[in-house]
Amino acid sequence: MSHNHEAIIKWVETQMPKEESLYDLAELFRIFGDTTRIRILYALSKNELCVCAVAELLNMQHSAISHQLRVLKQARLVNCRREGKTVYYSLADSHVGTIISQGMEHISE
Amino acid sequence: MSHNHEAIIKWVETQMPKEESLYDLAELFRIFGDTTRIRILYALSKNELCVCAVAELLNMQHSAISHQLRVLKQARLVNCRREGKTVYYSLADSHVGTIISQGMEHISE
DNA sequence: AATACATATGAACAATTGTTCATATGAAAG
DNA sequence: CTTTCATATGAACAATTGTTCATATGTATT
DSSP: OOSSOHHHHHHHHHHSOOHHHHHHHHHHHHHHSSHHHHHHHHHHHHOOEEHHHHHHHHTOOHHHHHHHHHHHHHTTSEEEEEETTEEEEEESSHHHHHHHHHHHHHHTO | OOSSOHHHHHHHHHHSOOHHHHHHHHHHHHHHSSHHHHHHHHHHHHOOEEHHHHHHHHTOOHHHHHHHHHHHHHTTSEEEEEETTEEEEEESSHHHHHHHHHHHHHHTO
16 A cells, blocks of 8 residues: 555544444345345235245245245244244344335336 | 135235346345445445555455455446546445445344 | 145255456556 | 556356255144
């Protein structure tokens, strides 16, 4: 670094969240960053659905859907409730829907 | 599908955006879903910065930063302007900052 | 208990991704 | 026009990721 950016760098440094937060933030978006998961999340933003309904909707294997729902659950993006043999999934909180619609706004510019 | 979810599936189907939009949406979030890129975006949300300033801030090689800035540029998440030898990068539009802060809100629950 | 159905899990594979190293371009100054 | 500095690019490698197949839970019904 030869030119004089030190002051700005130092200041931006003070504005940065801690590493852990930035890691968690990237992790959050990484979950959204997959076509299958986005389709699942979008579907769930319209209605709670059971695994086999999602599988039929997306025309995919139950196993693949179940794997992804597990990922979404671990990331606390969805909740589930059991009703007999069937497990219904829904979005965990309103932030999830908001992030999706914000993203939608961005791409449709 | 033995049980009676057909009506709901059909309705949710009508609510789904076209495949291309969902693909673009996932693509958008995928870009956010990397620690290095999130750190870059967060830094740029505070101040426009040149490549070597970002490199110093994140304590990474210029090459790695340049590669990622290229990805961000192709995804239209950042703009750049040249001033002599130096190239300054900044966030492309306000949506980018909004998405980051929405994400931040979500993880700090 | 045995069967059927919905969902979950584990292992394995192919595909994608981010970084590094080496090298190339672009721009100003000597 | 050669040197120096800032940035960009290409190829290659290691690491991560999503899906599939096979199999295992879990829950109700007979």
